[in-house]
Amino acid sequence: MFAHESPNTMIDELSHTMSTDGPSPELLLERAYEYRAIDKMHLAEMDLKLSIHMKADYAEAYVA
Numbered sequence: 001m002f003a004h005e006s007p008n009t010m011i012d013e014l015s016h017t018m019s020t021d022g023p024s025p026e027l028l029l030e031r032a033y034e035y036r037a038i039d040k041m042h043l044a045e046m047d048l049k050l051s052i053h054m055k056a057d058y059a060e061a062y063v064a
Contacts, residue, residue, distance in 0.1 A: 007034040007035075007037040007038045008034075008038065010030075010031075010034045011031055011034045011035065011038075014027055014030055014034065015031065018031075023050065023054070024054070025051040025052075025054045025055040025058045025061060026051075028047040028048070028050055028051040028054070028061075029047070029048070029051050029058075029060055029061050029064060031047050032044040032045075032047035032048045032051070032061075032064060033064065035047065048061050048064055
């Protein structure tokens with residue numbers, strides 16, 4: 001079984017990827033999950049809203 005990086009490490013990695021490649025609904029959703037893990041709900045909500053704005057039919061973002 002593989003260990004998961006810490007939420008802060010994952011947030012940094014996802015943010016870096018988005019800064020170089022641009023954001024995507026999928027990356028924003030992944031980062032929102034990590035923000036929730038460290039109780040930064042306002043940041044998670046912002047990522048989820050942007051994900052839905054980018055792809056209105058992205059069902060995963062609605063149920064996250």
